[in-house]
Amino acid sequence: MKLNLGCGDHIPEGWINADIDPRVEPDVLVGNYSLPWDDDTFDQVGIMQVLYHIPLEQVPVFLTEVKRVTAPGGQVMVICPDVRQRLEWFITVENDSIGPSPRELSLIHISEPTRLGMISYAVFCLKK
Numbered sequence: 001m002k003l004n005l006g007c008g009d010h011i012p013e014g015w016i017n018a019d020i021d022p023r024v025e026p027d028v029l030v031g032n033y034s035l036p037w038d039d040d041t042f043d044q045v046g047i048m049q050v051l052y053h054i055p056l057e058q059v060p061v062f063l064t065e066v067k068r069v070t071a072p073g074g075q076v077m078v079i080c081p082d083v084r085q086r087l088e089w090f091i092t093v094e095n096d097s098i099g100p101s102p103r104e105l106s107l108i109h110i111s112e113p114t115r116l117g118m119i120s121y122a123v124f125c126l127k128k
Contacts, residue, residue: 042074
């Protein structure tokens with residue numbers, strides 16, 4: 001299964017599209033940083049243009065929930081302006097992983113910002 005988290009007006013077919021804004025009519029309305037799915041539900045999670053809307057101190061809470069609902073071997077793609085700033089203090093530099101639990105998201109890549117609006121992305125894969 002694939003989750004488009006913080007979908008806004010981008011509602012691709014074949015994905016579960018979730019957002020906090022009822023006006024965009026998502027498939028699932030989420031109310032806070034606690035996600036309503038069971039552990040290991042999604043093989044792919046897209047978080048596009050969302051993290052900069054979340055207060056920096058809440059980003060670890062949100063990403064921990066993302067990690068929880070991502071299946072082992074699943075991929076998480078984060079796209080936002082200066083993704084490095086949003087993820088940097090939550091990434092464990094020694095092993096390029098995210099979060100404190102034994103099931104870690106392994107950092108695959110963080111892009112350099114593009115010239116247009118400092119957009120960058122990060123891709124993670126959940127280790128088994």
